Amino acid sequence: MELLTAVASGLAAVVLVSLVLMRWNDIKFGRNGLPPGTMGWPLFGETTEFLKLGPRFMKERRSRYGSVFRSHILACPTIVSMDPELNRYILLNEAKGLVPGYPQSMLDILGRRNIAAVQGSTHKRIRGSMMSLIGPAVIREQLLPKMDEFMRAHLAAWDGKTIDIQEKTSEMALYIAFRQIVEAESSTLFSAFKREFDKVYIGTISLPINIPGTNYRQGFQGRSNIVKMLSQLIEKRRAKSSVIYNDMLSLLIQDSKYQLTDEEVVDQVITILYSGYETVSTTSMMAVKYLTDHPQVLQELRDEHLAIRSRKGLMDPIDWDDYKSMSLTRAVIFETLRLATVINGVLRRTTEEMELNGFVIPKGWKIYVYTREINYDPFLYPEPLAFNPRRWLVKDLEHHNYCFLFGGGGRLCPGKELGIVSISLFLHYFVTNYRWEDVGGEEIVEFPRVEAPNGLHLRVSNYPS
Numbered sequence: 001m002e003l004l005t006a007v008a009s010g011l012a013a014v015v016l017v018s019l020v021l022m023r024w025n026d027i028k029f030g031r032n033g034l035p036p037g038t039m040g041w042p043l044f045g046e047t048t049e050f051l052k053l054g055p056r057f058m059k060e061r062r063s064r065y066g067s068v069f070r071s072h073i074l075a076c077p078t079i080v081s082m083d084p085e086l087n088r089y090i091l092l093n094e095a096k097g098l099v100p101g102y103p104q105s106m107l108d109i110l111g112r113r114n115i116a117a118v119q120g121s122t123h124k125r126i127r128g129s130m131m132s133l134i135g136p137a138v139i140r141e142q143l144l145p146k147m148d149e150f151m152r153a154h155l156a157a158w159d160g161k162t163i164d165i166q167e168k169t170s171e172m173a174l175y176i177a178f179r180q181i182v183e184a185e186s187s188t189l190f191s192a193f194k195r196e197f198d199k200v201y202i203g204t205i206s207l208p209i210n211i212p213g214t215n216y217r218q219g220f221q222g223r224s225n226i227v228k229m230l231s232q233l234i235e236k237r238r239a240k241s242s243v244i245y246n247d248m249l250s251l252l253i254q255d256s257k258y259q260l261t262d263e264e265v266v267d268q269v270i271t272i273l274y275s276g277y278e279t280v281s282t283t284s285m286m287a288v289k290y291l292t293d294h295p296q297v298l299q300e301l302r303d304e305h306l307a308i309r310s311r312k313g314l315m316d317p318i319d320w321d322d323y324k325s326m327s328l329t330r331a332v333i334f335e336t337l338r339l340a341t342v343i344n345g346v347l348r349r350t351t352e353e354m355e356l357n358g359f360v361i362p363k364g365w366k367i368y369v370y371t372r373e374i375n376y377d378p379f380l381y382p383e384p385l386a387f388n389p390r391r392w393l394v395k396d397l398e399h400h401n402y403c404f405l406f407g408g409g410g411r412l413c414p415g416k417e418l419g420i421v422s423i424s425l426f427l428h429y430f431v432t433n434y435r436w437e438d439v440g441g442e443e444i445v446e447f448p449r450v451e452a453p454n455g456l457h458l459r460v461s462n463y464p465s
């Protein structure tokens with residue numbers, strides 16, 4: 001009897017503790033006026049379900065609570081907005097206290113002066129400096145010829161090989177950016193730099209546990225080695241002021257308009273490499289994947305590029321006018337970004353309590369401006385699950401109010417055109433030089449990021465053979 005009572009009271013205690021734990025976050029964060037939703041377990045909130053289910057988590061919550069709901073993910077109380085109008089409002093109104101909300105753990109690795117970590121006048125200055133390095137006029141005059149030369153070399157001699165296109169596009173995206181930043185030393189420094197940069201990259205997407213052996217700790221080590229390498233380069237260039245370097249690092253050091261400190265220069269370099277890395281490489285890989293699956297579109301795209309080549313000598317580089325004439329290529333890139341949803345959304349944080357859509361959002365909460373579902377809206381994109389680049393040619397879809405493929409407002413991607421140029425050049429040399437077939441059976445996962453876990457292998461041969 002005594003044993004039974006002990007078991008019963010033990011069970012009752014477990015149930016009670018579980019009930020308290022289950023309600024803990026709701027009680028802790030609960031207040032009037034919040035959007036509907038649930039906050040999950042203490043500390044972890046609903047992170048496990050979110051990471052496990054990804055887009056399905058969002059859809060399921062939307063069907064239960066509507067397009068704006070609350071949750072607790074990645075250690076923060078968070079409002080998720082899947083409402084296109086509200087998303088637009090949030091992106092356009094940073095000045096009203098809707099600032100970037102990327103995790104501190106990520107910003108610590110990327111640097112205190114990283115563009116996503118700064119606001120107001122500092123953001124304006126850092127962004128101005130960024131645009132002076134990668135804006136359309138600079139691409140046209142300086143970057144495009146160098147990128148063309150690199151791309152031609154990178155895509156040489158693939159005939160008869162089986163390549164992992166994920167690996168190739170990832171090398172391409174990092175190396176092309178690295179060469180723009182430090183041209184003279186790029187070939188000697190690249191492998192050492194890539195090793196450290198990979199640590200930085202993995203560190204920013206890992207659990208923030210700062211103990212020896214974790215990816216997060218290695219992220220910091222990667223950063224500190226990159227800072228050392230860049231500081232040595234900066235010192236060398238200052239010491240030899242008579243030598244002329246024609247690259248971004250020199251422009252950053254000599255910039256008298258925006259006057260970046262050395263710390264800002266280093267963080268600016270890391271930002272340029274980091275922001276353009278995965279976006280450009282994944283989009284290039286997925287474009288190839290969609291083209292492989294849609295031979296008719298591939299043929300039309302190849303025709304566009306062969307027409308450009310027919311106007312030029314064999315070794316003539318692609319120039320700005322050629323690039324501007326690649327309308328189907330641009331459409332393929334936008335359709336790839338849409339259908340693959342390379343970016344699910346962006347993060348914001350409230351700097352004060354505010355009302356949004358009739359709800360009261362507390363100060364310091366995260367807002368996940370979740371833009372993925374807009375990509376599959378049948379009113380904006382009829383037959384949304386079909387790969388149909390031509391839809392981008394008919395209307396001026398690129399500029400519609402809810403096209404957030406490159407973000408929006410004051411944080412609209414400054415590397416948009418540079419990214420599109422890189423992918424266009426990659427496609428140009430790939431489709432004009434090669435035909436290929438998918439080795440087959442390889443999986444692509446879509447969340448938390450788009451990737452082929454075992455690579456995406458293609459058997460490549462010369463075109464025309």
Ligand code: HEM
Pocket residue numbers: 100115116127130134271272273275276277279280283337342343346347404405406407408410411412413414415416418419420
């Ligand atoms: C296909 C390629 C790309 C895509 C899809 C893309 C997408 C985006 C998106 C959605 C944002 C908005 C982030 C936010 O609002 O929080 C953004 C911002 C940014 N992107 Fe890109 N990006 C691409 C290529 C590049 C490249 C090549 C660079 C090279 C420098 C770059 C640099 C940046 C920077 C610095 C920001 C932050 C801007 C700011 O905070 O003012 N991006 N990008």
